[in-house]
Amino acid sequence: MQPLVIRFGPALKVCLVCLFIAGMAIGYVGQKNQLQVLGGQFRDLENRLSKLRRDNLTRARILDSLQTPSELETRIKQMNFGLVAPQPEQIVRLVELTRPMPGDATNHLYADRTLLTRARD
Helix, strand or coil: CHHHHHHHHHHHHHHHHHHHHHHHHHHHHHHHHHHHHHHHHHHHHHHHHHHHHHHHHHHHHHHHHHCCHHHHHHHHHHHCCCCCCCCHHHCCCCCCCCCCCCCCCCCCCCCCHHHHHHHHC
16 A cells, blocks of 8 residues: 555645745736736726816816806896896995904903994994
8 A cells, every 4th residue: 555655645745835836826817917917907996087088178268257247147147137236335344343352351241331332333
C-alpha cells in the first residue's frame, strides 16, 4: 500500500498547487473585470455630474434674467395682474433702533420710555 501512496502523493500535491494557482488566476481576472466595470461607471457618473452642473448654470442664468425688474414688469403686464408700483406715501419706512454699547449703559434691564413713545407715534 505504501508504494501506491508514494506514487500518488506528489501528483496530488501538484494538482492542489495547480488548483490554487488556477483559483488565484480566476480571482485576479474577476477583480480586473470588476475594476473595469467600476471605472466605466465612475466615468459615466462624472460625465453626468458635469452635464448636470452645466444645466444648473444655464438654469441659474435663465432664473437671473427672469428676475430682473424689467422682465417682471413685462410679465405683470402680459398677465394683466393690475399691479403697479406703490406711491411714495404708501411706503412705510421702519427705523431700526440700535442698542448702546455694554460699557455705555448703567442699567438696561428696562426699556427706555422715550424710545417706546417714539415708536408708537
